[in-house]
Amino acid sequence: VTDRLSDDEQLLWRAWKHAAEQVRERVAADIRGSTGLSDPDFGILTRLVDLGDGALRQNELAASMHWHRSRLSHQLTRMQERGLVARETVRGGVIVTITPAGRVTIDRARPVHAAAVRAHLLEPLSRFDRADVTEMLAALTR
Amino acid sequence: VTDRLSDDEQLLWRAWKHAAEQVRERVAADIRGSTGLSDPDFGILTRLVDLGDGALRQNELAASMHWHRSRLSHQLTRMQERGLVARETVRGGVIVTITPAGRVTIDRARPVHAAAVRAHLLEPLSRFDRADVTEMLAALTR
DNA sequence: CAAGATTGAACCCTCAATCTTA
DNA sequence: TAAGATTGAGGGTTCAATCTTG
Numbered sequence: 001v002t003d004r005l006s007d008d009e010q011l012l013w014r015a016w017k018h019a020a021e022q023v024r025e026r027v028a029a030d031i032r033g034s035t036g037l038s039d040p041d042f043g044i045l046t047r048l049v050d051l052g053d054g055a056l057r058q059n060e061l062a063a064s065m066h067w068h069r070s071r072l073s074h075q076l077t078r079m080q081e082r083g084l085v086a087r088e089t090v091r092g093g094v095i096v097t098i099t100p101a102g103r104v105t106i107d108r109a110r111p112v113h114a115a116a117v118r119a120h121l122l123e124p125l126s127r128f129d130r131a132d133v134t135e136m137l138a139a140l141t142r
Numbered sequence: 143v144t145d146r147l148s149d150d151e152q153l154l155w156r157a158w159k160h161a162a163e164q165v166r167e168r169v170a171a172d173i174r175g176s177t178g179l180s181d182p183d184f185g186i187l188t189r190l191v192d193l194g195d196g197a198l199r200q201n202e203l204a205a206s207m208h209w210h211r212s213r214l215s216h217q218l219t220r221m222q223e224r225g226l227v228a229r230e231t232v233r234g235g236v237i238v239t240i241t242p243a244g245r246v247t248i249d250r251a252r253p254v255h256a257a258a259v260r261a262h263l264l265e266p267l268s269r270f271d272r273a274d275v276t277e278m279l280a281a282l283t284r
Numbered sequence: 285c286a287a288g289a290t291t292g293a294a295c296c297c298t299c300a301a302t303c304t305t306a
Numbered sequence: 307t308a309a310g311a312t313t314g315a316g317g318g319t320t321c322a323a324t325c326t327t328g
Contacts, residue, residue, distance in 0.1 A: 002256070003256055004252070004256055005259060005260075008272055009259070009260070012263070012264065012267075012272055012275060012276045012279075013259050013263060013264075015275075015276045015279035015280055015283075016165070016263060018283050019279040019280075019282040019283055020162040020166065022283050023282055038318075040317095040318070040319095057288095058288080059287090059288065059289090068319095068321090069288070069289060069290085070289080070290075070291080070319090070320075070321080070322095071318090071319065073290055074290090074291090074318080075318080075319095077290090078316085078317065078318085089289095091328085092287085092288075092327085092328065093287095093288060093289085094288080094289070110145060110146070111145040114144070114145055114147050117147060117151070117155050118151070121154070122151055122154065122155075124281045124282050124284070125154075125278065125281060125282070127281075130150055130153075133154060133157075133278065134153055134154045134157045136267065136270055137154075137157035137158055137160070137161040138157055138161075139267060140161040140262075140267070141160050141161055141164050142266070180295075181296095182295095182296075199310095201309090201310065201311090204310095210297095210299090211310070211311060212298075212299080212300095212311080212312075212313080213296090213297065213298075214311090215313085216312090217296080217297090219312090220294085231311095234306065234309085234310075235309095235311085236310080
């Protein structure tokens with residue numbers, strides 16, 4: 001009820017912020033370092049392959065990412081320029097397709113991603129109960 | 143040891159990612175919505191006031207944020223244009239000073255920040271032991 | 285009109301190259 | 307030279323305004 005956080009509160013807030021930053025940065029750095037893909041790149045290519053077998057309507061892709069149209073539009077423009085995806089206008093929308101180059105890259109990125117998540121999140125938390133941790137995190141998104 | 147995460151691992155990873163995103167976005171949205179300050183803006187103004195009583199060497203400011211010089215330089219350029227800080231070159235460095243407008247803004251932002259951290263992080267975690275949670279998070283940054 | 289999509293501006297971040305000066 | 311700082315390019319995000327077309 002005060003305007004400042006108590007020492008206890010500060011401690012938890014800083015630990016949270018620091019951990020969130022570190023994990024995000026480390027995982028992203030591993031993927032970028034070995035494949036050149038950014039986090040958004042990885043998310044999009046993964047969905048194209050897993051959800052659409054290589055192609056999805058732009059609209060569905062946006063929904064699956066929980067992204068606004070404009071964000072996806074900008075992102076796809078850059079990825080298209082880098083040769084990772086192609087766009088084709090069809091009746092009532094746009095179909096996004098992964099290119100052969102995109103497929104090669106995502107295939108290389110997947111194991112790196114799994115290893116990074118293990119190294120930077122799962123391993124450090126191994127002495128805690130996985131279900132407990134998952135449940136605690138779920139409390140933050142309700 | 144496989145190239146894909148197990149269902150269990152996926153579950154924790156996604157919960158983590160989602161929670162990290164949500165908390166960051168919600169706190170940032172509250173501050174931006176009521177003061178116009180971004181997260182970086184808030185961090186810099188806070189440090190200028192708390193660590194330097196309104197002014198700091200740019201170099202010290204960078205160190206306290208754990209930022210690279212160029213990042214701070216770009217950020218300060220924008221904040222200077224928005225009238226939040228001023229820069230003055232001195233022997234062997236630059237002094238960054240908070241402006242009166244900057245001080246008014248950070249004073250308004252502080253209670254909003256405390257309330258946001260409580261609402262979006264501390265409250266949702268209230269049924270867990272604060273020290274336990276803090277310790278778990280600390281495991282991720284070692 | 286309404287849904288799908290794009291665009292431009294302003295912000296943010298990183299890297300590498302450069303400038304400045306003690 | 308080495309430390310402090312800036313710059314430019316290329317990516318990323320958000321918002322509001324604007325196509326485009328069924």
